[in-house]
Amino acid sequence: MPRWLRLSVVVGIAALVVVLMLSFRRDPHDIRTGTVNKPAAAFTADRLDGTGTLSLRDYAGKVVVLNFFASWCPPCKEENPALVRVWERYRTSDVVFIGIVYEDATDKARAYVSANGVTWPTVRDDDGRIAFAYGVFGPPETYFIGPDGVIAGRRIGAISEATLVASIDKLRAQASR
Amino acid sequence: MTRERALILVALLAILGAVAWSAWPRELTAAERVDRITSELRCVTCQGLSVKDSPAASARQMRDLVVQRVAEGRTDDEIRGEFRASYGDWVLLSPPASSWTGLIWLVPIVALAAGLAAVLGRLRTVVPNAAAPSPPELAALRERVAREEALDLPEADGAE
Numbered sequence: 001m002p003r004w005l006r007l008s009v010v011v012g013i014a015a016l017v018v019v020l021m022l023s024f025r026r027d028p029h030d031i032r033t034g035t036v037n038k039p040a041a042a043f044t045a046d047r048l049d050g051t052g053t054l055s056l057r058d059y060a061g062k063v064v065v066l067n068f069f070a071s072w073c074p075p076c077k078e079e080n081p082a083l084v085r086v087w088e089r090y091r092t093s094d095v096v097f098i099g100i101v102y103e104d105a106t107d108k109a110r111a112y113v114s115a116n117g118v119t120w121p122t123v124r125d126d127d128g129r130i131a132f133a134y135g136v137f138g139p140p141e142t143y144f145i146g147p148d149g150v151i152a153g154r155r156i157g158a159i160s161e162a163t164l165v166a167s168i169d170k171l172r173a174q175a176s177r
Numbered sequence: 178m179t180r181e182r183a184l185i186l187v188a189l190l191a192i193l194g195a196v197a198w199s200a201w202p203r204e205l206t207a208a209e210r211v212d213r214i215t216s217e218l219r220c221v222t223c224q225g226l227s228v229k230d231s232p233a234a235s236a237r238q239m240r241d242l243v244v245q246r247v248a249e250g251r252t253d254d255e256i257r258g259e260f261r262a263s264y265g266d267w268v269l270l271s272p273p274a275s276s277w278t279g280l281i282w283l284v285p286i287v288a289l290a291a292g293l294a295a296v297l298g299r300l301r302t303v304v305p306n307a308a309a310p311s312p313p314e315l316a317a318l319r320e321r322v323a324r325e326e327a328l329d330l331p332e333a334d335g336a337e
Contacts, residue, residue: 002298005291034262103234128238135263138222138235 034135036154040064040145041133045123048101048109054123056098056145063095063171064145065164068125068136070104071112076140079158080116086164087120094147094175095168100125102139144168147175207247214247214256215240219268227270 035041044055056064067083069076087097097120101109106124113122125131134143134151142155144167152171155163205213212229218239220231228236228243239260246256260268274282310318 002294005294005298008291034265038262127241128235129242131235132239132242132260132263135265136221 035133035143035151038151039149040066040143040151041130043130043133045100045125045130048099048106048113048122048124054098054121059096059098060149061094061147063147063168063175065095065097065168066100066134066143066145067097067159068100068102068131068134068139068141069112070102070139071108072104073102073139075158077116079140079160080118082159082161082164084117084119085161086168089165090168091120094172097121098123100130102131102136103128144171146171207244210247210253211240211243214243214253217257217270218243218260219264219270221264221268 040056042056044053044057046052047054069080083097091097099113099118099120099122101122101124104112109122109124112118123130134141134154137156140158142159142164143151144153146152153167155167215229216227218228220226220228220233220236220239222233222235223231226233226236228239243256246259251259257269266272272281
Protein backbone atom coordinates (compact mmCIF):
# COMPACT_ATOMS: atom_id res chain seq x y z
CA MET A 1 0.00 0.00 0.00
CA PRO A 2 1.45 3.40 -0.93
CA ARG A 3 2.58 5.64 1.90
CA TRP A 4 0.05 8.38 1.08
CA LEU A 5 -2.77 5.87 1.15
CA ARG A 6 -1.69 4.50 4.52
CA LEU A 7 -1.51 8.06 5.81
CA SER A 8 -4.98 8.83 4.45
CA VAL A 9 -6.45 5.76 6.16
CA VAL A 10 -4.85 6.73 9.49
CA VAL A 11 -6.07 10.33 9.18
CA GLY A 12 -9.57 9.12 8.23
CA ILE A 13 -9.80 6.78 11.22
CA ALA A 14 -8.48 9.51 13.55
CA ALA A 15 -11.10 11.96 12.22
CA LEU A 16 -13.85 9.38 12.73
CA VAL A 17 -12.72 8.75 16.32
CA VAL A 18 -12.73 12.51 17.04
CA VAL A 19 -16.23 12.91 15.58
CA LEU A 20 -17.52 9.96 17.63
CA MET A 21 -15.88 11.29 20.81
CA LEU A 22 -17.46 14.70 20.31
CA SER A 23 -20.84 13.09 19.58
CA PHE A 24 -20.73 10.92 22.71
CA ARG A 25 -19.92 13.97 24.82
CA ARG A 26 -23.16 15.68 23.77
CA ASP A 27 -26.04 15.70 26.19
CA PRO A 28 -28.88 13.72 24.56
CA HIS A 29 -31.38 15.90 26.46
CA ASP A 30 -29.99 19.03 24.81
CA ILE A 31 -30.19 18.37 21.08
CA ARG A 32 -29.81 21.73 19.38
CA THR A 33 -32.00 21.45 16.35
CA GLY A 34 -33.06 24.41 14.28
CA THR A 35 -35.19 26.33 16.75
CA VAL A 36 -32.69 27.04 19.52
CA ASN A 37 -31.26 30.58 19.37
CA LYS A 38 -34.03 31.53 16.94
CA PRO A 39 -37.15 33.63 17.62
CA ALA A 40 -39.85 31.51 19.22
CA ALA A 41 -42.68 30.69 16.84
CA ALA A 42 -45.75 32.77 17.63
CA PHE A 43 -48.95 30.90 18.30
CA THR A 44 -52.49 31.41 19.44
CA ALA A 45 -54.23 28.32 20.78
CA ASP A 46 -57.35 27.26 22.62
CA ARG A 47 -56.97 27.06 26.37
CA LEU A 48 -57.44 23.56 27.75
CA ASP A 49 -60.00 24.76 30.28
CA GLY A 50 -62.15 26.20 27.51
CA THR A 51 -61.84 29.83 28.63
CA GLY A 52 -60.81 31.26 25.27
CA THR A 53 -57.44 31.44 23.60
CA LEU A 54 -53.88 32.13 24.67
CA SER A 55 -51.32 33.93 22.55
CA LEU A 56 -47.57 33.78 23.12
CA ARG A 57 -47.45 37.41 22.05
CA ASP A 58 -49.24 38.36 25.28
CA TYR A 59 -46.14 37.35 27.25
CA ALA A 60 -43.57 39.37 25.33
CA GLY A 61 -40.82 40.67 27.60
CA LYS A 62 -41.17 37.81 30.08
CA VAL A 63 -39.28 34.60 30.61
CA VAL A 64 -41.51 31.87 29.18
CA VAL A 65 -41.20 28.18 29.99
CA LEU A 66 -43.04 26.11 27.38
CA ASN A 67 -43.70 22.56 28.46
CA PHE A 68 -45.08 19.96 26.02
CA PHE A 69 -46.80 17.14 27.91
CA ALA A 70 -49.42 14.41 27.64
CA SER A 71 -51.45 12.42 30.13
CA TRP A 72 -50.22 9.14 28.59
CA CYS A 73 -46.57 10.06 29.09
CA PRO A 74 -44.89 8.60 32.23
CA PRO A 75 -41.85 10.97 32.14
CA CYS A 76 -44.32 13.88 32.16
CA LYS A 77 -45.74 12.64 35.46
CA GLU A 78 -42.19 12.13 36.69
CA GLU A 79 -41.18 15.74 36.02
CA ASN A 80 -44.47 17.32 37.09
CA PRO A 81 -43.66 17.77 40.82
CA ALA A 82 -40.54 19.75 39.85
CA LEU A 83 -42.58 21.93 37.48
CA VAL A 84 -45.16 22.58 40.21
CA ARG A 85 -42.49 23.56 42.77
CA VAL A 86 -40.68 25.88 40.38
CA TRP A 87 -43.95 27.42 39.19
CA GLU A 88 -44.92 28.18 42.80
CA ARG A 89 -41.51 29.78 43.30
CA TYR A 90 -41.70 32.10 40.28
CA ARG A 91 -45.40 32.60 39.58
CA THR A 92 -45.47 36.08 41.08
CA SER A 93 -42.42 37.19 39.10
CA ASP A 94 -41.76 37.85 35.43
CA VAL A 95 -41.75 34.14 34.65
CA VAL A 96 -44.61 32.43 32.84
CA PHE A 97 -45.22 28.73 32.40
CA ILE A 98 -47.32 27.54 29.46
CA GLY A 99 -48.29 23.90 29.14
CA ILE A 100 -48.99 22.53 25.66
CA VAL A 101 -50.93 19.31 25.34
CA TYR A 102 -49.22 16.94 22.89
CA GLU A 103 -51.31 14.33 21.05
CA ASP A 104 -53.82 13.78 23.79
CA ALA A 105 -57.57 13.73 24.24
CA THR A 106 -58.90 16.93 25.78
CA ASP A 107 -60.80 15.18 28.59
CA LYS A 108 -57.77 13.09 29.54
CA ALA A 109 -55.51 16.14 29.49
CA ARG A 110 -57.98 18.04 31.68
CA ALA A 111 -58.10 15.15 34.16
CA TYR A 112 -54.29 15.03 34.23
CA VAL A 113 -54.00 18.77 34.83
CA SER A 114 -56.55 18.62 37.61
CA ALA A 115 -55.01 15.60 39.31
CA ASN A 116 -51.42 16.82 39.14
CA GLY A 117 -51.75 20.40 40.37
CA VAL A 118 -51.02 22.06 37.03
CA THR A 119 -52.24 25.61 37.66
CA TRP A 120 -50.29 27.42 34.94
CA PRO A 121 -52.01 28.23 31.64
CA THR A 122 -52.34 25.22 29.38
CA VAL A 123 -53.35 25.06 25.74
CA ARG A 124 -54.33 22.41 23.20
CA ASP A 125 -52.35 21.64 20.07
CA ASP A 126 -54.77 19.31 18.32
CA ASP A 127 -53.20 19.56 14.87
CA GLY A 128 -49.61 19.46 16.17
CA ARG A 129 -48.71 22.78 14.52
CA ILE A 130 -47.13 24.28 17.66
CA ALA A 131 -45.08 21.12 18.23
CA PHE A 132 -43.84 21.14 14.62
CA ALA A 133 -42.97 24.82 14.80
CA TYR A 134 -40.78 24.17 17.84
CA GLY A 135 -39.28 20.91 16.57
CA VAL A 136 -40.75 18.66 19.24
CA PHE A 137 -39.85 14.95 19.00
CA GLY A 138 -42.16 13.81 21.80
CA PRO A 139 -43.22 14.71 25.31
CA PRO A 140 -41.98 15.86 27.67
CA GLU A 141 -40.00 18.69 26.13
CA THR A 142 -39.36 22.05 27.70
CA TYR A 143 -38.33 25.26 25.95
CA PHE A 144 -36.95 28.37 27.59
CA ILE A 145 -37.82 31.63 25.86
CA GLY A 146 -36.06 34.80 26.91
CA PRO A 147 -37.64 38.24 27.30
CA ASP A 148 -36.30 39.01 23.82
CA GLY A 149 -38.54 36.27 22.40
CA VAL A 150 -35.63 34.02 21.43
CA ILE A 151 -35.52 30.34 22.39
CA ALA A 152 -32.51 30.14 24.68
CA GLY A 153 -32.62 26.41 25.28
CA ARG A 154 -34.61 23.23 25.24
CA ARG A 155 -34.70 20.09 27.30
CA ILE A 156 -35.80 16.74 25.90
CA GLY A 157 -37.18 14.30 28.46
CA ALA A 158 -38.08 14.78 32.10
CA ILE A 159 -36.61 17.97 33.50
CA SER A 160 -35.26 18.39 37.01
CA GLU A 161 -35.95 21.22 39.42
CA ALA A 162 -32.28 22.22 39.35
CA THR A 163 -32.26 22.51 35.54
CA LEU A 164 -35.47 24.52 35.57
CA VAL A 165 -34.20 26.96 38.20
CA ALA A 166 -30.77 27.33 36.58
CA SER A 167 -32.25 27.99 33.12
CA ILE A 168 -34.82 30.48 34.42
CA ASP A 169 -32.31 32.34 36.61
CA LYS A 170 -29.86 32.59 33.72
CA LEU A 171 -32.50 34.22 31.51
CA ARG A 172 -33.65 36.55 34.28
CA ALA A 173 -30.06 37.60 34.93
CA GLN A 174 -29.56 38.34 31.25
CA ALA A 175 -32.76 40.38 31.21
CA SER A 176 -31.77 42.48 34.22
CA ARG A 177 -28.40 43.44 32.69
CA MET B 178 -31.14 -4.96 -43.96
CA THR B 179 -32.86 -8.20 -43.10
CA ARG B 180 -36.34 -8.36 -41.75
CA GLU B 181 -35.09 -9.57 -38.31
CA ARG B 182 -32.72 -6.62 -38.00
CA ALA B 183 -35.48 -4.19 -38.87
CA LEU B 184 -37.70 -5.72 -36.19
CA ILE B 185 -34.94 -5.45 -33.57
CA LEU B 186 -34.38 -1.81 -34.51
CA VAL B 187 -38.09 -1.05 -34.21
CA ALA B 188 -38.22 -2.79 -30.81
CA LEU B 189 -35.19 -0.83 -29.55
CA LEU B 190 -36.71 2.44 -30.74
CA ALA B 191 -39.97 1.57 -29.00
CA ILE B 192 -38.15 0.84 -25.73
CA LEU B 193 -36.15 4.07 -25.98
CA GLY B 194 -39.31 6.02 -26.72
CA ALA B 195 -41.11 4.49 -23.73
CA VAL B 196 -38.18 5.28 -21.39
CA ALA B 197 -37.94 8.86 -22.68
CA TRP B 198 -41.69 9.34 -22.36
CA SER B 199 -41.75 8.06 -18.77
CA ALA B 200 -38.75 10.22 -17.80
CA TRP B 201 -40.13 13.36 -19.45
CA PRO B 202 -40.87 15.97 -16.76
CA ARG B 203 -44.54 16.71 -16.34
CA GLU B 204 -46.73 18.71 -14.02
CA LEU B 205 -47.47 16.73 -10.85
CA THR B 206 -50.88 16.78 -9.29
CA ALA B 207 -51.26 18.11 -5.74
CA ALA B 208 -51.70 14.57 -4.40
CA GLU B 209 -48.54 13.40 -6.19
CA ARG B 210 -46.61 16.33 -4.73
CA VAL B 211 -47.87 15.52 -1.24
CA ASP B 212 -46.83 11.88 -1.72
CA ARG B 213 -43.38 12.89 -2.93
CA ILE B 214 -42.74 15.38 -0.13
CA THR B 215 -44.06 13.11 2.63
CA SER B 216 -41.96 10.21 1.33
CA GLU B 217 -38.87 12.42 1.78
CA LEU B 218 -39.76 13.57 5.31
CA ARG B 219 -38.91 11.52 8.39
CA CYS B 220 -41.68 10.76 10.86
CA VAL B 221 -40.41 12.51 14.01
CA THR B 222 -41.77 9.94 16.45
CA CYS B 223 -40.86 6.79 14.50
CA GLN B 224 -37.72 4.81 13.79
CA GLY B 225 -36.63 5.25 10.18
CA LEU B 226 -40.09 5.62 8.68
CA SER B 227 -41.20 8.31 6.28
CA VAL B 228 -44.22 10.47 7.01
CA LYS B 229 -45.94 8.80 4.08
CA ASP B 230 -45.36 5.27 5.40
CA SER B 231 -45.94 5.89 9.09
CA PRO B 232 -49.33 5.30 10.76
CA ALA B 233 -48.35 7.49 13.76
CA ALA B 234 -50.57 10.40 14.74
CA SER B 235 -47.70 12.87 14.41
CA ALA B 236 -47.01 11.62 10.86
CA ARG B 237 -50.67 12.14 10.00
CA GLN B 238 -50.47 15.67 11.36
CA MET B 239 -47.31 16.33 9.35
CA ARG B 240 -49.03 15.05 6.24
CA ASP B 241 -52.01 17.32 6.92
CA LEU B 242 -49.62 20.25 7.19
CA VAL B 243 -47.98 19.32 3.87
CA VAL B 244 -51.42 19.07 2.22
CA GLN B 245 -52.30 22.52 3.52
CA ARG B 246 -48.99 24.04 2.37
CA VAL B 247 -49.36 22.55 -1.13
CA ALA B 248 -52.89 23.95 -1.32
CA GLU B 249 -51.52 27.34 -0.27
CA GLY B 250 -49.21 27.27 -3.28
CA ARG B 251 -45.92 26.78 -1.46
CA THR B 252 -43.08 25.17 -3.37
CA ASP B 253 -41.63 21.80 -2.39
CA ASP B 254 -38.45 23.49 -1.16
CA GLU B 255 -40.43 25.91 0.98
CA ILE B 256 -42.37 23.06 2.57
CA ARG B 257 -39.26 21.01 3.23
CA GLY B 258 -37.58 24.16 4.51
CA GLU B 259 -40.32 24.69 7.09
CA PHE B 260 -39.65 21.28 8.62
CA ARG B 261 -35.87 21.70 8.34
CA ALA B 262 -36.13 24.99 10.23
CA SER B 263 -37.65 23.12 13.17
CA TYR B 264 -35.88 19.75 13.03
CA GLY B 265 -32.75 20.38 11.02
CA ASP B 266 -31.53 18.18 8.16
CA TRP B 267 -32.39 15.16 10.30
CA VAL B 268 -36.02 15.43 9.21
CA LEU B 269 -35.03 14.66 5.61
CA LEU B 270 -34.60 10.95 4.90
CA SER B 271 -31.97 11.77 2.26
CA PRO B 272 -29.52 14.30 3.65
CA PRO B 273 -28.98 17.27 1.32
CA ALA B 274 -25.69 17.34 -0.56
CA SER B 275 -25.31 21.08 0.04
CA SER B 276 -24.74 21.08 3.83
CA TRP B 277 -22.02 19.28 5.81
CA THR B 278 -24.19 16.14 5.76
CA GLY B 279 -23.30 16.01 2.06
CA LEU B 280 -20.13 14.29 3.29
CA ILE B 281 -22.29 11.20 3.65
CA TRP B 282 -22.57 11.13 -0.15
CA LEU B 283 -18.85 11.78 -0.54
CA VAL B 284 -17.64 8.99 1.75
CA PRO B 285 -18.58 6.05 -0.54
CA ILE B 286 -16.89 7.77 -3.50
CA VAL B 287 -13.73 8.43 -1.49
CA ALA B 288 -13.80 4.86 -0.16
CA LEU B 289 -14.18 3.48 -3.70
CA ALA B 290 -11.32 5.63 -4.98
CA ALA B 291 -9.12 4.58 -2.07
CA GLY B 292 -9.97 0.92 -2.70
CA LEU B 293 -9.14 1.23 -6.39
CA ALA B 294 -5.87 2.97 -5.56
CA ALA B 295 -5.01 0.19 -3.12
CA VAL B 296 -5.78 -2.53 -5.67
CA LEU B 297 -3.76 -0.77 -8.38
CA GLY B 298 -0.87 -0.28 -5.99
CA ARG B 299 -0.99 -3.95 -5.06
CA LEU B 300 -1.09 -5.04 -8.70
CA ARG B 301 1.92 -2.90 -9.49
CA THR B 302 3.99 -4.51 -6.77
CA VAL B 303 3.24 -8.11 -7.88
CA VAL B 304 4.09 -7.54 -11.56
CA PRO B 305 7.29 -9.63 -12.17
CA ASN B 306 10.44 -7.80 -13.05
CA ALA B 307 10.77 -8.42 -16.78
CA ALA B 308 14.21 -6.88 -17.15
CA ALA B 309 16.60 -9.15 -19.08
CA PRO B 310 19.62 -10.49 -17.16
CA SER B 311 22.95 -8.96 -17.89
CA PRO B 312 25.51 -11.02 -19.93
CA PRO B 313 27.59 -11.97 -16.84
CA GLU B 314 24.39 -13.05 -15.03
CA LEU B 315 23.33 -15.05 -18.09
CA ALA B 316 26.70 -16.74 -18.34
CA ALA B 317 26.59 -17.64 -14.64
CA LEU B 318 23.08 -19.08 -15.04
CA ARG B 319 24.06 -21.16 -18.07
CA GLU B 320 27.07 -22.51 -16.25
CA ARG B 321 24.92 -23.44 -13.27
CA VAL B 322 22.32 -25.19 -15.45
CA ALA B 323 25.03 -27.15 -17.24
CA ARG B 324 26.56 -28.20 -13.93
CA GLU B 325 23.22 -29.33 -12.54
CA GLU B 326 22.37 -31.20 -15.74
CA ALA B 327 25.71 -33.01 -15.58
CA LEU B 328 24.93 -34.06 -12.02
CA ASP B 329 21.47 -35.38 -12.96
CA LEU B 330 22.62 -37.52 -15.92
CA PRO B 331 21.26 -41.08 -15.65
CA GLU B 332 23.82 -43.86 -15.49
CA ALA B 333 24.42 -45.63 -18.79
CA ASP B 334 23.18 -49.20 -18.31
CA GLY B 335 23.04 -50.22 -21.96
CA ALA B 336 19.30 -50.70 -21.83
CA GLU B 337 18.83 -48.83 -25.03
